[in-house]
Structure formats: structure tokens, C-alpha cells
Amino acid sequence: MDPTAAAGSEKMDVYGLMFNRPNGGVPQESKLATYMGTASTSQVLNKGIASLSLDNLSMKKVLGNEFVPNSASAGNFTYSGITANAESPAAKSYNPEYAGEPSASMLNSTSQRLARHRETPPLDALGDAQNMSMTSTYQNVGGTTYFYPTSGTGSSTPTRADSSPMVMPNFHAYPGTPSHLTKAPSASSPNRATQPTQQPSMSSTSHTTHLTNSLGSYYLLEEFRLELLNRNALVLAQPNGPAYPDLPAEIDNYHELCSLEPVAGANQKTSQVISYQTSTLKATHTKSGARFCLRRVHGFRLANLKCMANMDSWKRIQHSNIVQIKEVFTTKAFNDNSIVFVYDYHPGAETLMSKHFSASDQANGFPDPFNGDHNVARPYSHTKNALLRQHASLLPEPLIWSYVIQLTSALRTIHNAGLAYRCLHPSKVILTDGNVPRLRLSFCGIADVVMFDATANVSMATVHQQEDLLALGRLVLALACKSMLAVKRENIQTSLELVSRSYSSDLRNLIVYLLSNSTRRSVSDLMPMIGARFYTQLDATQQRCDLLENEVSKEIENGRLVRLLTKLGIINERPELNMDQTWSENGDRYMLKLFRDYVFHQVSEDGKPWIDMAHIVSCLNKLDAGTDEQICLMSRDEQSVLVVTYAELKHCLEQSFDEIVQAANAFS
Template identity: 25%
Template sequence: MNINLDNAKDTLCKNITIYGYCKFENKGCAFSHRRPTLPPSQSQPQITPLVQQLNITSSFEIPSSAGSTHSSHSSDSKRKYDFNTPSFQPSNLNNSNSSTKFASPKVEQIPVFVPDGGGSSSGYKFNASTPSFTPAPASQASGASPAATAPIPTGMPSTQPVVPPPQSSTPNPYLNDPYYQHPAAAAAATKYPLQYHLYAPQPPPRLTLPLTPHESNPHLLFLPNDLRETLHRKNEASLQTMIHSSLPVSVNQYHSLVPIDRNYQDGNSILYKVFSSFDGNVYAMRKIDGIESDSINFTKFKKWKSLNCANVVNVVDSFSSLSFGGSCLIVVFDYFPNSMTLYEQYKKVGGIVTEEMLWNYMLQLVNAVASLHEKGLTGNGTINLNKIIITNSDRIRLSNGSISDLLGDEPGSRAEDIVSVGRVLSELSQGMRNRISEELSMTIQELTNTGDQFDLAGFQGKISKQLFSNFDKLQNSNDFLEAQLTSELENARLFRLMTKINYILSNNLPNEQVKTIKLFHNFIFNCFDEMGKRIIDLSKVIINLNKLDCGIDEKVLLVSNDDNECIIASFKEIRDIIDSQFRIIRE
């Protein structure tokens, strides 16, 4: 160890810092052995000799500490410890200056920790005996809170009473919730939403690896994420049920009523989602209160029921009912889950309106009006933003048809239907960010300012250019959906094949053919690479199952995990073995 003798004399020896003394102090240690002294402004704590408390006397001496005030060996340069060394005692808290607001760096002014129950306290503080929060039912809302009436658990210190939490002006959201009023029934019927995020999303385009024409990735083998999630949400809305409902169990052949109205402009009309016990399909049921059975006019209902138009919601059934406690009119329509009206989409939500979308809506509304006029019917108040629903992307339909005719209202004219179409398009155009073209503006004005002599067939010929453009868009959309359906076509075939394999493996038949199936199963799902890591390859599973289902003559080497068994067989032979073993199980 290289030591600088010039600097060592100013450096305190480590032995003094650690042990309080250095046994090489007078034997050549080059470091300084000056003991550190406290500042004169810092007072010494009052100490009491330990020997006076224990009455111990001894001549045995041990080295003295650096902070000791004992001076019995002042003439000796080596200070030593003995049993006369006084013990350290902290100063009393009552003697310290408690008038200061903040903690002081001085030793005698450091506050001492006092456990709970050892003194008085002000304000709220944590208490181990405070019970946990439990929402109170509605019947106990006006009484004492659970925190104030709950008993204190035994074994806990109870020197300080439990302080109830301060009352809040915010109402308790759990008071009127049936889940907490009937926890047993609610727990049995708990509805868990679909976890859409559990599906692996497709990476962003900037992270997507370029693929050659003969390559593919798992995302190309299944439905796109946006289309899959849209279909899942529609399916979830169709299967939705309502617990603790006060609604009727059934209305004629329709049951499982769930209200689906988003607005309540008509106070006596409510829309429900129902299931039919006749065919098991889902329908939308409109209930109109205060309608007597003898005042319902079914004259034109057969025409509405026979109407078949892609832009008009089909009417299924209509009747009067007393199931809701009073006489009411019931009209049943086809159900389109998660549909929204034009008013909700573009006025409340603030959807973006484009000129191409206006042309598309114009074509569909004109088609709906032309279909109604061919049957001798009119829209009669159904052509407005609150009655036109969006069922799919850029797909609209007239809803609530036939209700005005059933109620016996005065029939509207055909000119009023054309004017209503122009008004709907004019209201939607007000939400456009850019100005519409002159052609579209003149077309909307022609619809709005029409008269009784309006030629609908001639107007359809004027907008035929936009019709062909919309027709091309629909054809492309049809090709896309057909391509996605084709990608899912093989799922049922492979599922049936995997079902057969699992049935055979679960029976544990002791023969050589079942052993071949087990080795093939391990070849697909239980393979490891040269590093001992399990191989998880979706494309390998799909390719080999397709080869197995087709029964090609390609041979494959099947090896067990312990390398004790090895079989070479073709996919055709393995498929024949699976079919024969499955027939044995069925017999």
C-alpha cells in the first residue's frame, strides 16, 4: 500500500473511526490520531454511570471511546474503557423546547415517536379498528352509516373511539343498485363484457415486415380486427339480457324484453329487443300505449308486410296487447343491433359528412320512396333524421313504417315524401366542413322545391351517374366480404378433424394405430428446436392439418420426445387411421 506521508498526517485513522482507538498509534501508524471533539455550542447529554446502577467494580480495563467524558486516565495517551464508563441516556421529552413549530436539527429537540393511544391527537388518523367500507342498501340510507354502527373487532386497541368519515354531499351510487341489494342473485347472473383486447392486434404499418408474394402472416389467415370486433359487438348486443326486470315475461310469442331506446321523444312509445319463441330470431318490438284494439286500422298492414326493400326495415307482425297492464299497440320489426339514427350519428355524436356520403344517402332514400310508391304507400312522417337508422357502414333504412297507417292517421302525399328527402339531405349538408358542389346543391334544391307533378322516374335517370359509382362501391364491398368469408371457410373442416383426434386420444385405446395418432399429435403441438425451446408456429399447424384432411401421399417422420419410437407414414395413411379409429369409437 502506497501512502503519502505528507497527507497522511492530516487524515484521521480508520481505526479511530471504527474502533475508537488504534493499537499502532505509537508503533509507526502514519495517520492522525486526534479524537474529534464536539462543538462548544452543542451541549452534552446528561449521563449516569452504569456502575452506579449495577454496583459493579472491576479492575479490568478496555479501550475508551472517542466520545467518553471519563478522565480517570488523563495522564495516559491511550484512553481505555472500563466498567466505570457511563451509559448514554436520551434527554427527556418534557424538558425539550416544544414551542417550536418545525423539527430542529438539535438532538434535544428531535420529537419522539408516540404510538397510537399514548397521547391526545387532533384530526383524523388511521385506526386499525376502523371497519372496511360496505355499501348500505336503500333501506338503510336514512339510518346510521355502516362505519359508525359496525362493532370493533376484538383484540384491537380501543383507547381511541372510531371517528366516522365526514359526510359528503355526493349521493351514494350503490344505494339503488340491484347488485348490492340482491348480491346473491346478482352474483349468479353477473355479466362479463367481451374482452376484445385479448386478441393480438395487427402491428402498425411502420412495423410491418414486407412479405413476398408467396409469404403470409397469421393476420392474413383470419378476419381483420375491425370487422371481427364489429361482428362481436353486434352479437353481444343481440344476446344481451336484463336481470331483475319488471317487464312482462312474454308478449304473445315474444319473450326476454330489453329496452333499447336511446331517446324518449315520444313519451308513450318504447322500443324493445325481443326473442321469438316461434323461430328463435331476434326482433325489435315497438310498444305504443293508450291504443284501443278497435281503433287500430289493419287495412294497409298486409302491404307493409309484403314490402321487400333493402332501404326499409321489414315489418314482421302487429297486434294489440294487454300484457303491460293496459291496452297498447305492438308492432314488430327486423332487429339491427347497434344501429343509430342519423340524428344521433351526425347531430349528437358529430359525425363527418362528405359529399360522397350525401350522394349515397340520396340514392338510398330515393330507392326507398320509389318502393313505397309502387306498393301504394307513403312515408307519412318516417322520412326524418330521427326515423332513418344506420345499420352498417353507409347503409340506411327507413324505420317505424306502417305505424301511422295502423294508428289511422291521414295518409301523406307522394310529393311530401320527396320534399322530406330534400330536407333530410339539406340538414345533413349543414354539417359539412367543405362547400358542396353545385351539382349536388341544385339536386337537393330540386327535391326540396318540388310539386305534385314531380317525375320520380325521370329524377332517377338524372342521378344515374352517381348510381353507377355507388354500384361499383357495393360490388367491391361484396368482393371483400366474400374474400373474408372464404378465409374462414376451412375453420369448420379443421375443427371437425381436431375433434376426431381428441376423441381418439381421450379414449386411450391400447393399439399401434392410436400410437401413430399420438406421435402425429406430438409432431404438430409438442415439437422442440435444437435449443430445447417449444416451437409455436400457427402456419405449421394449419399446413399439416390441411395436408392431413386432403390425405396427400407425402410422408412425414414421426419421432417421440424420448427418441425411442420412430414411424414414417404418409398423411393419407394417418387420415385413414383416424377415420377407422373414430368409427370404432362411434360403434
């Protein structure tokens, strides 16, 4: 026999004995041997050693039933010193996909690697072409056995054979807040309405703050969560039948009618835009289940179908600042002749009137001349002084310009379609998305039907468009003075003086241009007056989009962690399996039990529970990915310590869960 071959066989024998210990790889003198109840592998070891050869050094396979990280379910690890020829049982089960040299299809593109992240070994994230040369060592200290893998060079860092400049992961996890969002302006700043929300700071050292910041970093911000929950609650709200007995159970194709404002009564005033009473309802479509907003015009009889000519044009308008109209129908379900306009429903919206103006818009006790009793005394001097005293609570100019940009954008779309809004009033402009205000024009198309004039010609559309611009000037002036009294004819000059002292000349020139009737105006003519402020609005909108995308990315993989926790909950502390009452305390299940304590039962130095969401989420992500990072698991009596990798824990988890599934299918 060749001495070199004999020496090689002896060397292989030593490595085989090292890697194929009884009791699942745990030495007999270790206290962990009582927990690792796997079958003996001596027969398989002898058979494998007999077939060892040095003919093929490129194929590495560990023999026996012992779990090692190069198994198909654990990762792409190989151990040096053990080879098998083509005729050996190990070579017959050899899979070339996990060899040291990758196939061409595995290196075609990173997209193919990501597509295989659920089927390939979890440690394939380290590269498809990987050749690690590792040995396993252990140390017995005072009756406690520590064992861990090390490389042949004494380092646990894998040797990378892939020449690619980067290696794509085969798992998904939230990578953290992007750097361009870490310095977002504070939500409590004066210009909060036009700025994105600031992320929580991670620099605090207190335990309470650390817990709060960890939650904000890994999960949806509480501000967004509460806003979405509030919207969902409004969408799912059910009608209060005893409070509103006059509401019908169903009209046309809609049911579950809920009033969004007090139901019109005998003393209800008419709309501030049209000469009819109106009411707003939320309803559910019978066929689709979607929620819509219904605008009902009381006591209107549709006498001429020509007034519906513009409805098709209104339905085709889709704009981010316009509430789209869906359909129009008449009904007698309210015991009168009513016409109902169906719009998209935006839960939680409020009008500009309720947001920035008081209910009665009183000036130091004197009511609004538009809505109050004209017989009530309202001295001119007192009204003028009241307007001047509004200076301390005026709206910030960036917010007003944001409103102007959104309103002009909506009017431009309407006018380009050959239509006119005709309802530009604070009570008809709704405000959504409180952090970055989004204006939407509601009540669209109602004036074209209710105030239809059969004798009017086509040129009346141009007249109505000019009236829209005049109404826009009044609205901007009222917002700048924060009072509806400002648009009264005798108060115009005083209001403009207040605007001149409080805001820039550009805003004053815009208002003067809109209020003038001497020239024919166009929405496009307002663009030079807006100027570079348009870019500020665009930047704020895009920052808001980045922030929302970041928040969505936190939640996109939460279902994956829930599935992982479900598997752990099914395995841990299971009373029995297949009549074995100690199943959950032996073998792989014991490692998972110690891992459960490591993740969820951490304590501080003084014995207090340590709740660290960052630690929990990080450990679960590493377990799902099956990384090669080592952790130290300790039993509750501190007599057993086990150093394992997340790849080994993932193998234990999958194997234990498969046993439960097989047992469940056997009795089904």
C-alpha cells in the same frame, strides 16, 4: 421350365422380399422395429410368391399385411414388379375401381369425383386414371434407418396416365385470399364507409405479425368476428327485471321484453314525427323463438278499423333498405291503451341522429330551436357563424351520395306501392353494417294508423309522397351541413352557401330540387342527378359481397379439422386399450405421436416454442386429404427418424381409430 419365366420368378422373389419385410416393413436392424409390433407375414409371403405369374401385367397388387400406399384406405398407388394371377388370394380381393385404367363412370364429370371425395382413396385427388411405378428403398446411417418410396425412374413424381387438362381434388380446403381482394382499400381510409375492408398483409417478417396475419388468412377477420359476436350478444340479451319493473312478462305472442331505449316516463317528450309517446322493445316470439322489434305507441285507442287498410300493403313490401313490418296489435298489458307494431330486429343498429348529430345539437352553447326552450336567446348571427364553422368536420361527399342512393331506392319502392313513408327524420332512419353503411327506414306504417284521416280522399297519398321528397331534401341538407339547425327556414340560404363551397354542384342542385315546391316531383327524376355515382355504389356493394363470401369460405370446413383433431386426441397418449398399456406407443400410434410433435410442438433454433397457425392448418389439411407429400418425423430423443407420407399417416389414423371404435362397441 422356361428360362425367361424362371428369371422372372427370381426377379419377383427379390421384389417380394423387398416389399414384405417383417415388423410392418421395418428392417430388423432398425431401432424402429421395437415400435412397429405387427405380425409376421412370412406365411402369406410364401403363399403369394408361389402363385406369382407373368400372365397378367395390368393387375398389380402388393402381398402381405404390410401397409403400402396402394391399399384401399391409403390411395391409388401401385408398385412395379409384383403381379398376381386370377387364382391367387390377392387377385380375389382385387378391386377394379383402383386399377390403372379407370371405369367410364369415374370420368363422366368432375361433380361425380367431388361427390366421391369421402369414399374414394385420398390420393385419388391426383386423378382417377393413374399408374405409378414405384419401388421402396432405405438407407442405414449410423444406426438410424431412413426409408422412402421412389419411382422406377428415380423420381418420386407419379406418372400421369390421365389425359385430362386438370385433375379435380377429392378434398376441401381454403385456397387463400382471392387475388381481386388482396388490394382492397384500407379500412382506415377517409371513405371507409363506402369501401370494403382490407385484408391483412402477408409481407411482414416479424413473428408476431406473421402469427396475426396467419390467423387473418385462415380464419374470419377479427373485425367481422367481433361484429358478429356483438350482434349475437344483443340478440341473446335477457330483460333486466329490477331495472324495468313496469315491463310486462308477456304481451300477445311475445315474451322476454327488453327495452332498447329508456322507458317512457311522465316527463317523456312525444315523438318528433307523431304526437304520441313511443318506446322501442325487443321481444321473443313464443312459438318460433325469433327476435323482433316492437314499436309501442302509448295511450292510443284504435277507434276506426279503416286505418288498418294499408297494413297489408306495408307487409308485402320487402326491400333491403326498409325494416319490414310483421303485424300490428293492440294491448292493455302496459296499463293503458297501446298499439304495438312488430318489425324485424336488427341488432346493433343506430339512428342517423345519434350517428351524425349531437344529442342536443347545440351550436356553441345555443340549443336546437326545434327541441329547446323558445325563450332562450339564440341570435341569428351567432347561429349563422356556427354553421360556417362546421366546415372542418363535414361528411365526405361519397358517403352522402351513398345515403341518397339508398334512401331514394327505399322511397321509390314505397311510392310505387301507392304508399307514403311520412316519417323521414334522422331519428327514424337506422344505420347497420358499420363498415359499409346500410340505411333502413324504420317506423313504417305507423303514421298511416296514428295520423289517419277518415275524410281524406285517395289523392292525399300523392300529397304525402311530395312531403316525403321535401323531407328527403331537408335530411340531405342536414347531413351536408352536419347540423339540424341547417334546415331552419332562416338558415336555408346560409346552409346552401356552405354546400356550394364544400361539395359539388350536383349535390347542391339535388337539394334545391327537393326543397322546391313549384313543380310536382318524382323519385325517378332524381336518377339523372345521381348519375354515374350509382355505379360506384353498386361496385362497393359487390366488393363487399365478395369479401363476405371469402370470409365465409374460411369457416366452411372448420368442422372437418375439428373432427380430425378429435380423432388425434382420442388416440394420442391413450393409457391402454384392450388391457394393452403400451398400445399408444406401438405401431401406427407411434407414428401419430411423432406427427403430433411435428405439428404442435415445433421449436425455433434457440429452443423457443414456434407457434405457426399456417403450418398447423396446412398439415391438418394435408392429413385429411392424404396427400403423397413426404415429411420427416423424429423422436424426442433424436434417435429415430421416419420419412412418411400424409397418405400413410391417414391410414394409421383411420386404422387406430377403428380399433378404438371396435373396442367401444364390443363392451356396449
